[in-house]
Amino acid sequence: xxxxxxxxxxxLRALMVNKMRSALTMLGIIIGVSAxxxxxxxxxxxxxxxxxxxxxxxxxxxxxxxxxxxSGGFRGGAGTVPTLNVDDAKAIQTEIPAVKxxxxxxxxxxxxxxxxxxxxxxxxxxxxxxxxxxxWSLSSGRPFTQQExxxxxxxxxLGRTVxxxxxxxxxxxxxxxxxKKIPFMVIGVLSPKGQSTWGQDQDDLIFVPLATAQKRxxxxxxxxxxxxxxxxxxxxxxxxxAENQITDLLKQRHRIQPNQDNDFxxxxxxxxxxxxxxxxxxxxxxxxxxxxISLIVGGIGIMNIMLVSVTERTREIGIRIAVGAKxxxxxxxxxxxxxxxxxxxxxxxxxxxxxxxxxxxxxxQWPTLxxxxxxxxxxxxxxxxxxxxxxxxxxxxxxxxxxxxxxYE
Amino acid sequence: MEPLIQxxxxxxxxYFGEVEVHALRGVSLSIEKGEFVAIMGPSGSGKSTFMNIxxxxxxxxxxxxxxxxxxxxxxxxxxxxxxxxQKIGFVFQGFNLLARTxxxxxxxxxxxxxxxxxxxxxxxxxxALSAVGLExxxxxxxxQLSGGEQQRVAIARALVNQPSILLADEPTGxxxxxxxxxxxxxxxxxxxxxGITIIMITHEPDIALFAKRNIHFRDGVIVDDxxxxxxxxxxxxxxx
Numbered sequence: 001x002x003x004x005x006x007x008x009x010x011x012l013r014a015l016m017v018n019k020m021r022s023a024l025t026m027l028g029i030i031i032g033v034s035a036x037x038x039x040x041x042x043x044x045x046x047x048x049x050x051x052x053x054x055x056x057x058x059x060x061x062x063x064x065x066x067x068x069x070x071s072g073g074f075r076g077g078a079g080t081v082p083t084l085n086v087d088d089a090k091a092i093q094t095e096i097p098a099v100k101x102x103x104x105x106x107x108x109x110x111x112x113x114x115x116x117x118x119x120x121x122x123x124x125x126x127x128x129x130x131x132x133x134x135x136w137s138l139s140s141g142r143p144f145t146q147q148e149x150x151x152x153x154x155x156x157x158l159g160r161t162v163x164x165x166x167x168x169x170x171x172x173x174x175x176x177x178x179x180k181k182i183p184f185m186v187i188g189v190l191s192p193k194g195q196s197t198w199g200q201d202q203d204d205l206i207f208v209p210l211a212t213a214q215k216r217x218x219x220x221x222x223x224x225x226x227x228x229x230x231x232x233x234x235x236x237x238x239x240x241x242a243e244n245q246i247t248d249l250l251k252q253r254h255r256i257q258p259n260q261d262n263d264f265x266x267x268x269x270x271x272x273x274x275x276x277x278x279x280x281x282x283x284x285x286x287x288x289x290x291x292x293i294s295l296i297v298g299g300i301g302i303m304n305i306m307l308v309s310v311t312e313r314t315r316e317i318g319i320r321i322a323v324g325a326k327x328x329x330x331x332x333x334x335x336x337x338x339x340x341x342x343x344x345x346x347x348x349x350x351x352x353x354x355x356x357x358x359x360x361x362x363x364x365q366w367p368t369l370x371x372x373x374x375x376x377x378x379x380x381x382x383x384x385x386x387x388x389x390x391x392x393x394x395x396x397x398x399x400x401x402x403x404x405x406x407x408y409e
Numbered sequence: 410m411e412p413l414i415q416x417x418x419x420x421x422x423x424y425f426g427e428v429e430v431h432a433l434r435g436v437s438l439s440i441e442k443g444e445f446v447a448i449m450g451p452s453g454s455g456k457s458t459f460m461n462i463x464x465x466x467x468x469x470x471x472x473x474x475x476x477x478x479x480x481x482x483x484x485x486x487x488x489x490x491x492x493x494x495q496k497i498g499f500v501f502q503g504f505n506l507l508a509r510t511x512x513x514x515x516x517x518x519x520x521x522x523x524x525x526x527x528x529x530x531x532x533x534x535x536x537a538l539s540a541v542g543l544e545x546x547x548x549x550x551x552x553q554l555s556g557g558e559q560q561r562v563a564i565a566r567a568l569v570n571q572p573s574i575l576l577a578d579e580p581t582g583x584x585x586x587x588x589x590x591x592x593x594x595x596x597x598x599x600x601x602x603x604g605i606t607i608i609m610i611t612h613e614p615d616i617a618l619f620a621k622r623n624i625h626f627r628d629g630v631i632v633d634d635x636x637x638x639x640x641x642x643x644x645x646x647x648x649x
Contacts, residue, residue: 006521017509319505322466323566324494324522326487402466406505 032295033349043284082225125213141188318405338390346382450626498567
């Protein structure tokens with residue numbers, strides 16, 4: 001232990017002899033490590049934001065969309081023609097064991113009025129379970145009761161954006177808003193979710209009971225039909241199973257022939273999001289890899305300087321070998337020197353990287369995330385760069401011929 | 410009793426491309442414990458090559474060299490380093506001290522590679538420093554010492570491991586005559602009082618006269634080997 005300490009002291013002293021040179025050599029590592037730290041922080045920040053959005057969307061979610069239908073050669077897109085109905089939803093709920101909650105829904109855009117304020121927003125008719133499925137909590141008020149749901153009661157739950165735009169500072173609970181001129185009582189306000197991955201404001205909507213939406217607001221054209229069914233599986237491992245079973249069940253219920261297109265589609269939203277997450281991981285990896293290149297360039301700088309140092313100190317090496325230094329003593333001496341260079345550079349690089357990232361994210365509003373693992377990794381990486389690029393010069397030193405080394409001028 | 414050093418028909422050939430240079434052409438020699446030998450000869454006579462072989466810095470092309478019965482022929486680089494560390498002290502013409510390193514730390518250098526403990530190292534270095542008359546100057550760096558003082562530090566470094574032989578290659582080559590005499594005085598005391606075997610290369614006949622035995626090299630062979638029954642001492646030298 002004391003031997004190692006002594007070795008580090010000797011290395012530090014040797015590096016202090018050429019302060020400017022050591023500092024410039026370290027700069028290469030400092031830039032490399034701080035780049036790695038900053039890039040990983042940016043990458044994992046982006047990934048964390050996507051994960052947050054996945055969680056906000058609701059977990060283990062499947063969306064069954066109605067359409068596409070073909071009539072007279074025209075194919076409508078998903079959801080254009082309601083081909084699903086409430087019974088389909090009930091069948092999914094009762095017949096598929098992998099399914100936890102089901103919420104059929106119809107939705108449309110309507111003008112909402114409160115006092116002299118008005119706001120155009122999405123009105124979504126859904127089952128009371130929709131809040132469970134989306135993992136959405138109420139910041140005030142209460143959800144629909146089964147009775148309200150079945151009875152097509154004129155009650156509604158406001159998204160945060162809607163509540164703010166219509167009510168400003170007033171407590172919306174118990175107030176009456178008019179949707180398509182029909183008065184609804186506000187019974188709850190949702191807690192905010194923020195933007196979705198594609199930049200949509202998730203809080204800009206109103207929930208009403210499904211039956212209310214069907215009977216009083218939309219869907220007169222196709223009574224009992226719904227545009228989509230939100231389904232939550234029991235767990236992430238059962239999402240796929242639920243997807244397949246729903247497809248089979250609906251094919252059977254809709255009497256789809258083997259050679260016929262489905263008149264519905266099942267979307268696995270978790271899958272979509274996880275591919276977004278994956279691309280964020282890839283990006284973070286790519287950024288890290290690019291930053292690592294600068295660390296390797298820094299390592300080459302170390303190698304260069306260590307080679308110069310070995311040549312300059314040929315005589316010193318000769319003396320040491322003459323008085324009994326073994327190969328590994330010399331090897332270790334120079335290896336520790338390059339290690340000290342790279343580790344000191346690594347420590348400073350971590351500091352500068354963190355500082356730089358904080359400054360960067362405060363200017364650009366990018367989400368950033370530091371992890372101890374990433375910092376440790378960068379530190380270890382800088383250390384191994386030191387050992388890797390220090391090894392060749394150190395080995396060269398340890399193999400010097402003492403007679404020639406002593407004669408070196 | 411077997412001699413401290415025994416060489417038999419040492420031959421050393423250097424190859425520079427196609428050219429062969431015979432630095433040693435068969436040197437046989439014995440040196441007993443406690444001798445003080447001066448090796449003389451013109452440049453290119455092979456005396457430095459001979460010293461390098463005696464110091465286990467180089468291997469002979471042919472022939473045999475035994476130091477206390479140890480044959481370095483089949484030893485590895487590291488094993489040779491260990492023998493140098495334990496049994497041989499080097500003193501060079503150019504002193505060869507580590508710059509920016511105190512006198513004491515220079516003296517400790519062989520002990521570091523001998524894995525001697527720190528406290529023991531300090532104690533032994535201090536003792537070696539006293540033996541060359543430099544008490545109290547241990548914390549000076551080489552640049553703060555005169556040539557004679559630097560050479561004394563180098564001698565202390567050579568002594569600190571209590572080696573079997575002290576090999577000095579032109580130890581007075583960079584020194585003025587007064588300082589050279591001081592160094593010879595130290596050699597004589599080390600040899601006389603402490604019984605240390607010294608082998609010294611020099612091309613100054615005056616300096617060779619301090620030794621008890623003078624050997625002359627020419628063209629890679631020994632041409633003259635004689636006892637010097639009455640070595641010069643410092644007292645006489647000063648009177649001159």
